[in-house]
Amino acid sequence: MIFDRKQQRLLLEGKEYTFEDISRLIAGGAEAHSPASWDLYLFLNEWFNDSPVIIVHTSGSTGTPKELIVRKDQMMQSARLTCEFLDLKKGETALLCMNLRYIGAMMVVVRSLVAGLNLIVRPASGHPLADIKEPLRFVAMVPLQVYNTLQVPEEKERLKQTDILIIGGGAIDEALEAEIKHLPTAVYSTYGMTETLSHIALRRLNGTLASEHYYPFSSVKLSLSVENTLIIDAPLVCDEILQTNDIARIYPDGSFMILGRKDNVINSGGIKIQAEEMEKLLRSFIPVPFVITSVPDQRLGQAVTLLLEGQPELLEGQPDTKEIGNKLQEILEPYYRPKYIWTTDCIPQTENGKVNRAKCRILAKQMLTTFYTHTLTP
Structure with a gap:
């Protein structure tokens, strides 16, 4: 080389x-x-x-x-x-x-x-x-x-x-x-x-x-923080030890699994919900692209919110939010069930195709404001 x-x-x-x-x-x-x-x-x-x-x-x-x-x-x-x-x-x-x-x-x-x-x-x-x-x-x-x-x-x-x-x-x-x-x-x-x-x-x-x-x-050393986030010591490629926001599990043979990001933990009524783990659970039940995010909630702190990709203005071809909601009632414990299920034209993404979690939260908050504006308007 x-x-x-x-x-x-x-x-x-x-x-x-x-x-x-x-x-x-x-x-x-x-x-x-x-x-x-x-x-x-x-x-x-x-x-x-x-x-x-x-x-x-x-x-x-x-x-x-x-x-x-x-x-x-x-x-x-x-x-x-x-x-x-x-x-x-x-x-x-x-x-x-x-x-x-x-x-x-x-x-x-x-x-x-x-x-x-x-x-x-x-x-x-x-x-x-x-x-x-x-x-x-x-x-x-x-x-x-x-x-x-x-x-x-x-x-x-x-x-x-x-x-x-x-x-x-x-x-x-x-x-x-x-x-x-x-x-x-x-x-x-x-x-x-x-x-x-x-x-x-x-x-x-x-x-x-x-x-x-x-x-x-072999040159990489891994450990966990007190919050179970991954700490990376990779001296060949990075001068500093990196404290990530990735919640991980390390096994005795040195291998590891990523459970999700600390940023994506939703604290709903004191129950901590990892968005990525919930998405993994729901993929076989939801037939369209979707994301689990949250909105501020006065009682819960954060309310679990499900964004579905579809065309809200179309009567046909959009995901059936009621049907999906009923299915989630069957498979999820009460604290894990989304309080809101909304449809959007597309799930926000970054330039290179990742889900943009920050923009998803902003979009869900905007949809919440619109929801309550319409609900409260006589």
């Missing part, structure tokens, strides 16, 4: 590019290149410059998006950990199909530079395998891209011909995980964040090694 940036070359669709080559391509202007290629050239220009750091953006799934300054040498260490774990070798083909604004896509490129992978570039779209011809050794996608790919027979077949798929950037629901189990591809769910320069742990989703647990890289 090559860790000296001055010695690195990008193997792009079988052709090798130096920093000087990238500089000449940029000098030619954006109009001569596809948007996806242009974004790659701009990233490489930043990567190869003399600065030891680079700016990355968080997704904003739990709050306001922010910029982080990260060290390039630590990004290369992260790349090494992944390439060694997955046994990625020089000349093997990797696909870049995510937004280069975020760390997940950046790390696909850095892995290619460090390990000498042959990079194939496609736009950050819902169907990244739509026109792929060559077999791929390694692909990184978000859950929505995987879901869309599995709906199209030709694209599903291309995915089956891919050796390794890692999935990050969002939760993988039970239905998607069940379909993944039938793929011959080695598929992993990743755990990490921008601050850890993508993932520090992987969970195999299919095959004989399939597990519900994430397994951290």
Whole structure:
């Protein structure tokens, strides 16, 4: 592997590019290149410059998006950990199909530079395998891209011909995980964040090694806070010990499970409800995209609220809130039952497809205000 940036070359669709080559391509202007290629050239220009750091953006799934300054040498260490774990070798083909604004896509490129992978570039779209011809050794996608790919027979077949798929950037629901189990591809769910320069742990989703647990890289040390949130000590990729908001359970063999985020604990009448665990329980009962959130409540403190994706103005094709409400009455204990069930055009999401929990809470509060305005208006 090559860790000296001055010695690195990008193997792009079988052709090798130096920093000087990238500089000449940029000098030619954006109009001569596809948007996806242009974004790659701009990233490489930043990567190869003399600065030891680079700016990355968080997704904003739990709050306001922010910029982080990260060290390039630590990004290369992260790349090494992944390439060694997955046994990625020089000349093997990797696909870049995510937004280069975020760390997940950046790390696909850095892995290619460090390990000498042959990079194939496609736009950050819902169907990244739509026109792929060559077999791929390694692909990184978000859950929505995987879901869309599995709906199209030709694209599903291309995915089956891919050796390794890692999935990050969002939760993988039970239905998607069940379909993944039938793929011959080695598929992993990743755990990490921008601050850890993508993932520090992987969970195999299919095959004989399939597990519900994430397994951290050997250099990563994990512990729990008094609130059972995960503490990450990953010195190769992060100078500081990270106190996360992820509520976790650590097992004797060092593996762990994520139960949800501390931010997403709803305290309703003194009962603490983890939104993600409740969503996992309800997925088989609710036939449309949905999210569990909360609104302020004078008696309970926070009231559990269910947002369903649909078209409120349509009489047909929208989720039946009454039917869903009756079903939840049967399967949930009283304190866990949503006090409000509302339909919205779409569940708020971040740019890279995660549920935007903060905006969901704001939307639910606005809907509560509208509800009471209409209720109290004579």
